[in-house]
Amino acid sequence: QVQVAESGGGLVQAGGSLRLSCLASGSIFRVMGWYRQAPGKQRELVATITRTGSVNYDDSVKGRFTINRDNAKNTMYLQMNSLKPEDTAVYYCNARELFSGTDYWGKGTLVTVSS
Numbered sequence: 001q002v003q004v005a006e007s008g009g010g011l012v013q014a015g016g017s018l019r020l021s022c023l024a025s026g027s028i029f030r031v032m033g034w035y036r037q038a039p040g041k042q043r044e045l046v047a048t049i050t051r052t053g054s055v056n057y058d059d060s061v062k063g064r065f066t067i068n069r070d071n072a073k074n075t076m077y078l079q080m081n082s083l084k085p086e087d088t089a090v091y092y093c094n095a096r097e098l099f100s101g102t103d104y105w106g107k108g109t110l111v112t113v114s115s
Contacts, residue, residue, distance in 0.1 A: 002026035009109030022093030036089035
């Protein structure tokens with residue numbers, strides 16, 4: 001049974017840092033990614049990372065956020081630095097299964113950046 005769970009959200013002042021973690025278990029995942037959804041907005045891509053380490057970032061977070069993963073621990077991370085109030089959102093972990101291509105989502109973790 002596949003399970004995806006995020007952790008690490010919270011309240012931080014602008015300019016601060018947070019580190020999110022995502023544990024995805026029960027399968028092997030080709031691509032994992034972070035998405036976010038701010039109030040009243042659609043869910044948007046933040047960053048993705050393949051099993052071999054290729055990364056992709058949305059322009060809004062380039063240079064501030066770093067995504068990485070530890071395949072042995074089935075865990076992905078998002079280091080967020082220089083946070084801005086506009087980064088406030090619920091952050092979701094996505095894991096795409098290697099063989100089936102099925103997408104699995106966590107329940108999300110709230111990040112609030114105060115000005």
